[in-house]
Amino acid sequence: MLDDAKSTAVLAGKHLVLGVTGSIAAYKAVGVLRALRDQGATVSVLMTEGATKFMTPLTFEVLSGRRVVTNLFDGHETMPHLTLAEDADAVLVAPATAHFLAKAALGLADDVLSTMLLNVQCPVIVAPAMDGEMWTHPTVIQHVEILRARGVVVLDPEVGPLASGRVAQGRLSAETTVLEAIHTAVFRQADWRGQRVLVSAGPTQEPLDPVRFLSNRSSGKMGYAIAEAVRARGGEVVLVTGPSALIPPSRVTTVHVNTASEMADALSQHFPSCTVLIMAAAVADFRPPMAASGKLKKQGRSEIEIALEATPDILAMLSARRTSQIVVGFAAETEQVLSHAKDKLVGKGLDLIVANDVTQAGGGFGSDDNAAVILSARGEQRVFGLMPKRRLADEILNAVRDLCLMVPRGESLVE
Numbered sequence: 339m340l341d342d343a344k345s346t347a348v349l350a351g352k353h354l355v356l357g358v359t360g361s362i363a364a365y366k367a368v369g370v371l372r373a374l375r376d377q378g379a380t381v382s383v384l385m386t387e388g389a390t391k392f393m394t395p396l397t398f399e400v401l402s403g404r405r406v407v408t409n410l411f412d413g414h415e416t417m418p419h420l421t422l423a424e425d426a427d428a429v430l431v432a433p434a435t436a437h438f439l440a441k442a443a444l445g446l447a448d449d450v451l452s453t454m455l456l457n458v459q460c461p462v463i464v465a466p467a468m469d470g471e472m473w474t475h476p477t478v479i480q481h482v483e484i485l486r487a488r489g490v491v492v493l494d495p496e497v498g499p500l501a502s503g504r505v506a507q508g509r510l511s512a513e514t515t516v517l518e519a520i521h522t523a524v525f526r527q528a529d530w531r532g533q534r535v536l537v538s539a540g541p542t543q544e545p546l547d548p549v550r551f552l553s554n555r556s557s558g559k560m561g562y563a564i565a566e567a568v569r570a571r572g573g574e575v576v577l578v579t580g581p582s583a584l585i586p587p588s589r590v591t592t593v594h595v596n597t598a599s600e601m602a603d604a605l606s607q608h609f610p611s612c613t614v615l616i617m618a619a620a621v622a623d624f625r626p627p628m629a630a631s632g633k634l635k636k637q638g639r640s641e642i643e644i645a646l647e648a649t650p651d652i653l654a655m656l657s658a659r660r661t662s663q664i665v666v667g668f669a670a671e672t673e674q675v676l677s678h679a680k681d682k683l684v685g686k687g688l689d690l691i692v693a694n695d696v697t698q699a700g701g702g703f704g705s706d707d708n709a710a711v712i713l714s715a716r717g718e719q720r721v722f723g724l725m726p727k728r729r730l731a732d733e734i735l736n737a738v739r740d741l742c743l744m745v746p747r748g749e750s751l752v753e
């Protein structure tokens with residue numbers, strides 16, 4: 339695809355802003371700039387003060403054919419943080435330092451690049467480069483999570499030899515990866531525009547007493563990734579989420595619930611106005627019929643019996659009430675994954691089911707990755723090996739689009 343793109347100057351007419359920050363990998367930004375220019379893009383380069391210690395603005399000026407902005411007050415252009423932000427089709431920050439990630443996550447604006455980022459409406463892609471210890475530092479992890487939740491595409495750095503001499507994850511992503519991310523952002527698929535998608539995520543908590551509850555290991559990552567993917571592809575999202583530590587994606591209507599019964603109420607309320615339901619939540623199957631009003635005391639007992647009643651099967655209930663909605667379920671299995679998933683697909687009257695083996699190493703609850711088999715009511719099957727949940731989210735959306743007769747809708751329903 340890249341070769342084709344190069345030969346057809348696929349980025350002709352596009353204006354990209356390239357932000358360069360103070361990392362030793364700043365020299366690699368030159369290669370990225372050349373590739374973008376080869377593909378026909380107009381590129382405006384912004385450099386932080388740190389970046390100018392590694393590379394001279396003149397290098398980027400010659401290769402971009404445009405004046406490089408290093409300072410909010412350099413006098414060549416009035417308010418470059420506003421004009422560039424307005425014109426840009428995408429902003430790429432490569433390399434991005436840990437310091438830059440922190441500033442962007444917190445909204446600090448003490449130089450031209452960070453100030454511009456507070457003004458942009460276009461897609462932002464960030465390619466970090468730093469030492470491995472820094473990339474895995476909890477503060478950096480948190481900042482990356484915040485940025486991703488806001489829709490910024492943060493490319494994972496690669497593993498390899500670093501400037502420190504160590505081998506670790508911290509190398510700037512390969513040029514092809516960066517260019518691919520730019521293409522995806524600039525030619526953002528809008529194939530879900532006009533769809534109003536109801537997504538459930540996370541676990542439910544069923545109270546036993548005021549301090550204890552029954553729950554499960556779901557983190558919400560899969561459902562949140564689906565919500566983010568739908569937004570990125572132009573759809574609207576109502577996200578009904580059980581308790582989760584994650585930050586909901588931006589521009590998503592989020593409803594927080596605790597119990598299966600609250601989740602059923604919230605989903606029932608939004609279901610009639612939606613075109614697709616994707617039920618990624620791990621709903622508790624059983625609950626105490628009534629939570630004790632006071633804390634259950636030990637009182638010298640060596641064991642305790644707790645009566646449980648079944649919760650409503652929300653998915654089956656909504657599927658039975660559907661008018662024209664597409665209904666997608668998940669099947670979390672530990673054995674006979676496909677046959678159990680098929681039973682659920684048929685039994686709950688679904689269009690599609692995403693089956694995963696939650697015991698698989700590296701996937702399942704809490705993990706960033708997942709492997710899955712997608713089965714459709716018409717017997718089609720798509721198999722996916724372990725991949726990031728955000729990528730699997732896109733594959734699930736592709737499958738819904740291709741296999742469920744999703745009605746294309748030209749424009750958004752409410753925007």
Ligand code: CTP
Binds near residue numbers: 617618623650651682
């Ligand atoms: N589900 C639901 N309401 C429930 C239980 C499950 O809506 N009370 C949904 C889940 O969100 C998922 C699908 O049903 O999309 C299958 O859930 P799963 O936990 O895999 O299976 P169960 O139907 O609960 O059956 P079992 O626990 O026996 O595997």
